[in-house]
Amino acid sequence: MNQIKVFAPATVANVSCGYDAMGFALETLGDEMIFTKTDTKAVVISKIEGADLPFETDKNVAGVVAKLMLKESNANFGLNIQIFKNFKPGSGLGSSAASASGTAFAVNQLLGNMYSNLELTKFAMQGEIAACGSAIADNVAAAIYGGFILVRSYEPLDIVSIPTPTNLVATILHPQIEIKTEDARKVVPKQIAINTAVAQWANVGGLISGLHSNDFDLIGRSLVDLVAEPNRKQLIPLFDDVKNATLTAGALGAGISGSGPSIFALSKNLETAKKVEAAMNTQYKNSGVAYSTYVSHISKTGTRIL
Numbered sequence: 001m002n003q004i005k006v007f008a009p010a011t012v013a014n015v016s017c018g019y020d021a022m023g024f025a026l027e028t029l030g031d032e033m034i035f036t037k038t039d040t041k042a043v044v045i046s047k048i049e050g051a052d053l054p055f056e057t058d059k060n061v062a063g064v065v066a067k068l069m070l071k072e073s074n075a076n077f078g079l080n081i082q083i084f085k086n087f088k089p090g091s092g093l094g095s096s097a098a099s100a101s102g103t104a105f106a107v108n109q110l111l112g113n114m115y116s117n118l119e120l121t122k123f124a125m126q127g128e129i130a131a132c133g134s135a136i137a138d139n140v141a142a143a144i145y146g147g148f149i150l151v152r153s154y155e156p157l158d159i160v161s162i163p164t165p166t167n168l169v170a171t172i173l174h175p176q177i178e179i180k181t182e183d184a185r186k187v188v189p190k191q192i193a194i195n196t197a198v199a200q201w202a203n204v205g206g207l208i209s210g211l212h213s214n215d216f217d218l219i220g221r222s223l224v225d226l227v228a229e230p231n232r233k234q235l236i237p238l239f240d241d242v243k244n245a246t247l248t249a250g251a252l253g254a255g256i257s258g259s260g261p262s263i264f265a266l267s268k269n270l271e272t273a274k275k276v277e278a279a280m281n282t283q284y285k286n287s288g289v290a291y292s293t294y295v296s297h298i299s300k301t302g303t304r305i306l
């Protein structure tokens with residue numbers, strides 16, 4: 001194989017209660033990337049459409065991950081990379097994770113599938129360090145594994161795939177202001193009270209159990225975040241109004257997607273997810289903030305060949 005085109009999904013990290021520990025991949029929103037083998041052993045990014053990102057391979061997560069993988073595997077080829085971004089960096093939808101995961105997945109294909117999903121996640125996490133300074137796994141693991149994932153442990157890295165109810169649909173509101181993950185991480189407290197911790201890990205257990213048993217009410221009751229959301233929501237215009245409107249429209253629950261500013265809601269069918277989208281539109285249309293909305297099923301495959 002000399003060339004591969006992949007779809008790298010947008011992802012929702014944290015899923016309210018699972019700060020840095022949970023995420024899921026979207027079915028229909030994501031980037032496209034084309035990787036072509038070259039003889040020169042160098043990595044070149046020749047095209048970036050849809051976002052203003054650096055072409056220098058040391059500053060672009062795709063370049064960082066590709067160079068690392070070619071070096072680690074002693075590959076006898078170089079790469080030409082083309083990136084077509086369909087959602088913006090700084091959206092809270094895992095833009096850097098999509099580039100990093102798409103690269104890890106595609107380079108592995110060109111190498112003849114020598115790495116496991118866990119190893120690909122570790123490579124992609126190096127891209128996250130380049131993007132925001134932290135080796136976070138929730139977005140990249142969701143993008144690589146697909147569906148819902150749990151980062152059970154960072155040291156050693158342990159990723160658990162969680163079953164995804166087929167009917168579950170996500171609605172996303174992306175206010176077009178940029179929040180840098182690095183900045184959003186600074187407002188999350190370094191320490192929390194034990195009663196807050198108890199409530200938070202109880203909700204993670206509830207969410208995992210609800211996803212296993214298709215118990216939509218339990219999923220909804222568990223979409224509560226007492227750690228990041230209370231501190232981050234001030235960064236997002238009309239957050240409480242949007243969240244309340246989505247719940248009134250029938251969403252199971254809603255919260256901040258990753259480090260924001262995007263807001264996600266989960267619904268038990270497409271019809272409700274579209275009503276939730278209409279409710280988000282009603283809240284934002286006169287806000288003066290440009291925005292986009294998306295409705296998508298959860299991607300069970302994650303990054304895939306096109």
Ligand code: HSE
Nearest residue numbers: 013020136181258259
């Ligand atoms: N878990 C991360 C955060 C996701 O909330 O900061 C952003 O990459």
